[in-house]
Amino acid sequence: MILHQIRVGDIGNFNYLIGCPDTRRAAVVDPAWEPRKLLDLAAREGLTITHILVTHCHHDHVQATGAVKEVTGAAIHIHEAEAPYLKHFFPPPADVAMHDGDVVKVGNLAVRWLHTPGHSPGSSCLWVEDALITADTLFVNSIGRTDFPGSEPEEMFRSIQRLKRLPDHLTVYPGHHYGPTPTTTLGEQKRLNPFWRPDTLEAFLALTQPDNDIL
Ligand SMILES: [Zn+2]
Numbered sequence: 743m744i745l746h747q748i749r750v751g752d753i754g755n756f757n758y759l760i761g762c763p764d765t766r767r768a769a770v771v772d773p774a775w776e777p778r779k780l781l782d783l784a785a786r787e788g789l790t791i792t793h794i795l796v797t798h799c800h801h802d803h804v805q806a807t808g809a810v811k812e813v814t815g816a817a818i819h820i821h822e823a824e825a826p827y828l829k830h831f832f833p834p835p836a837d838v839a840m841h842d843g844d845v846v847k848v849g850n851l852a853v854r855w856l857h858t859p860g861h862s863p864g865s866s867c868l869w870v871e872d873a874l875i876t877a878d879t880l881f882v883n884s885i886g887r888t889d890f891p892g893s894e895p896e897e898m899f900r901s902i903q904r905l906k907r908l909p910d911h912l913t914v915y916p917g918h919h920y921g922p923t924p925t926t927t928l929g930e931q932k933r934l935n936p937f938w939r940p941d942t943l944e945a946f947l948a949l950t951q952p953d954n955d956i957l
Pocket of ligand 1: 800878
């Protein structure tokens with residue numbers, strides 16, 4: 743698998759370019775801020791962008807879906823819970839509404855769609871081979887905010903419990919560069935992420951209160 747992590751914009755966003763080495767087909771994840779970087783990198787690597795995968799529809803993750811679609815004609819995919827928001831606030835609308843457990847075929851790569859709400863209603867993680875793109879659900883040593891309109895701290899707790907059950911060796915690729923390193927592993931998060939430790943909803947909610955000094 744070809745996987746590039748690309749830092750863009752002013753608030754540490756990461757875009758991703760995922761390519762199939764056999765077919766040279768590729769997906770971009772959360773195109774925003776600097777679409778030229780994604781498009782130029784794909785051209786240099788000889789990759790044809792066929793899919794636009796959107797983890798959630800906050801502006802800093804979707805600003806450039808239109809620009810990338812215009813150049814590539816690639817189909818925009820987003821979880822069904824978030825498709826209406828994309829249509830109204832950040833057109834173009836989605837071409838494909840995704841559901842938990844769906845698999846997107848990018849060339850010979852299988853990208854598994856995991857619905858992990860909490861940061862937003864349709865927030866999703868993307869699992870391909872040994873990589874887990876966690877967007878604004880899981881950051882290195884932290885988690886996404888749960889105080890936005892549409893956020894649900896209880897859902898975030900359930901989503902984190904679900905991520906805990908995935909293999910430790912998976913490499914985590916977050917949506918922002920907020921931690922000490924640009925990537926981590928799920929096993930490492932077990933030791934280093936304070937939001938990983940609570941096993942009960944009550945303990946988790948206590949951690950996410952605004953007056954908690956971890957945040
Ligand atoms: Zn967000």
